[in-house]
Amino acid sequence: MTEQTVHNAPRTDTAAAIARWLCDAAHADRAAITRYEKLPGGAIQDNWSLDATLEGGPWSGAHRWVLRKDATSSVAVSRTRAEEFAILQVAHGAGVRAPRPLFLCRDKSVLNAEFFVMERLPGLAQGHRLTREPALVPDGDALAFALGANLARIHAIRPPRPALGMLAMPANPAVETIAEYRAYLDALDDAHPALEWGLRWCERRAPAAFDITLIHRDYRTGNYLVDQGRLSGVLDWEFAGWGDPREDLGWFTARCWRFNGVEREAGGIAALDPFMQGYESVAGRGISREDLDYWQVMAHLRWAVIALQQAQRHIAGGERSLELALTGRIVHELEYEVLQLIARADR
Amino acid sequence: MTDISDAADLMTTAREALLRELLPVLPAEHRYSALMIANGMAIAAREHRLGPDAGQSETVRMRNLLAGCALPIPPSNDAHALRRIVCSAIRAGRFDEPASATRLTQALMHTAEAWVAISNPKALRTASQPTGRNEA
Numbered sequence: 001m002t003e004q005t006v007h008n009a010p011r012t013d014t015a016a017a018i019a020r021w022l023c024d025a026a027h028a029d030r031a032a033i034t035r036y037e038k039l040p041g042g043a044i045q046d047n048w049s050l051d052a053t054l055e056g057g058p059w060s061g062a063h064r065w066v067l068r069k070d071a072t073s074s075v076a077v078s079r080t081r082a083e084e085f086a087i088l089q090v091a092h093g094a095g096v097r098a099p100r101p102l103f104l105c106r107d108k109s110v111l112n113a114e115f116f117v118m119e120r121l122p123g124l125a126q127g128h129r130l131t132r133e134p135a136l137v138p139d140g141d142a143l144a145f146a147l148g149a150n151l152a153r154i155h156a157i158r159p160p161r162p163a164l165g166m167l168a169m170p171a172n173p174a175v176e177t178i179a180e181y182r183a184y185l186d187a188l189d190d191a192h193p194a195l196e197w198g199l200r201w202c203e204r205r206a207p208a209a210f211d212i213t214l215i216h217r218d219y220r221t222g223n224y225l226v227d228q229g230r231l232s233g234v235l236d237w238e239f240a241g242w243g244d245p246r247e248d249l250g251w252f253t254a255r256c257w258r259f260n261g262v263e264r265e266a267g268g269i270a271a272l273d274p275f276m277q278g279y280e281s282v283a284g285r286g287i288s289r290e291d292l293d294y295w296q297v298m299a300h301l302r303w304a305v306i307a308l309q310q311a312q313r314h315i316a317g318g319e320r321s322l323e324l325a326l327t328g329r330i331v332h333e334l335e336y337e338v339l340q341l342i343a344r345a346d347r
Numbered sequence: 348m349t350d351i352s353d354a355a356d357l358m359t360t361a362r363e364a365l366l367r368e369l370l371p372v373l374p375a376e377h378r379y380s381a382l383m384i385a386n387g388m389a390i391a392a393r394e395h396r397l398g399p400d401a402g403q404s405e406t407v408r409m410r411n412l413l414a415g416c417a418l419p420i421p422p423s424n425d426a427h428a429l430r431r432i433v434c435s436a437i438r439a440g441r442f443d444e445p446a447s448a449t450r451l452t453q454a455l456m457h458t459a460e461a462w463v464a465i466s467n468p469k470a471l472r473t474a475s476q477p478t479g480r481n482e483a
Contacts, residue, residue, distance in 0.1 A: 322384065336459040339456045
């Protein structure tokens with residue numbers, strides 16, 4: 001196995017460049033890269049498994065890490081790796097279950113892009129498997145409770161935080177989000193009446209009262225690791241920022257992120273109650289059904305806008321890809337869900 | 348029925364060959380790609396069969412919506428142009444009144460259903476499926 005992974009390591013100059021940089025970053029005398037392989041998934045970021053053996057310094061020993069860098073294409077709202085590293089540091093420090101961030105490299109001469117190294121957590125993230133194979137999640141209620149509590153720990157991080165000074169402070173998160181989605185839709189060739197109606201519906205019901213916390217913005221099944229049935233950590237912090245914490249609750253529970261468990265509102269793994277109990281146990285407050293419906297509409301609108309962006313990469317961005325093309329076709333079902341939610345709420 | 352295969356039948360038959368003959372002998376790392384290709388072919392076949400109707404009905408619904416709000420209806424049946432006009436009317440608040448809001452939601456729902464029946468019919472809720480009201 002070791003021989004195989006070493007054999008699979010990419011060009012030695014890349015490994016050598018990382019090793020040289022690691023020596024410096026980890027204050028080691030010597031660093032050997034024993035494995036450097038691209039991890040599956042990540043349409044926007046590249047994740048690589050990085051096994052390294054260091055000699056000397058505080059990190060002396062063998063390590064299994066993940067190196068995260070920009071992929072060839074990124075969506076506009078995605079953060080830089082330096083920003084994501086800073087957010088992860090704050091979140092990890094606040095007791096959020098997430099990979100511990102270790103070293104940041106802003107020098108683009110090492111890998112032609114900014115990147116950082118974080119610890120590699122055990123577990124499986126694939127949403128379609130977690131929501132279909134009971135052996136992977138023997139106690140969905142307990143997992144949902146842990147996910148709720150973990151999300152509340154993110155939402156306990158409030159401004160001001162000097163380390164997060166680069167994050168924009170929204171004056172009214174819902175209103176600004178709606179304006180941002182509209183501006184994106186306006187830039188497209190075709191118009192999308194169902195999405196436009198969803199945005200109008202959300203605009204007229206935009207919450208007057210809100211309080212701003214750190215939000216993850218992609219906290220959902222498929223983005224957390226489950227190891228032996230338990231929450232191992234939450235991944236993909238590239239969209240995190242200051243916002244209305246209810247946005248995360250809507251995103252996590254939205255039907256579009258339930259995979260094979262559409263009847264289980266908490267991310268396809270459990271009913272809503274255990275998830276919200278976990279959340280309330282840390283946050284000391286929950287969310288009304290009305291507010292949850294509102295933010296579920298917003299969730300489907302957000303995913304529709306992102307799916308259209310992915311489709312554009314294929315149609316107009318010179319990045320021909322069946323996966324991106326098929327992601328664009330998801331828009332119909334997202335429109336359908338927006339309308340279902342609106343019809344239900346207006347009944 | 349036609350005497351020879353139409354585009355939808357060719358696409359469906361090719362997809363069946365992919366799934367039946369090629370998928371079982373493909374190395375595991377190509378399985379995901381093969382399933383994506385099969386999915387793309389299924390959508391294309393459905394769109395060939397159902398797309399013209401879905402497009403036409405959508406156009407009729409949009410014209411009716413505009414007429415119902417006493418908005419000018421363009422002479423052409425160009426779906427892109429009609430969608431733009433409906434979107435502008437929505438943003439201008441022309442469907443905010445509860446009665447027109449309901450009419451709009453229903454019309455858009457019919458259109459969405461027709462396109463979901465092409466893109467992913469499994470996502471359509473049938474009467475026997477929960478509507479979500481009891482999900483909490």
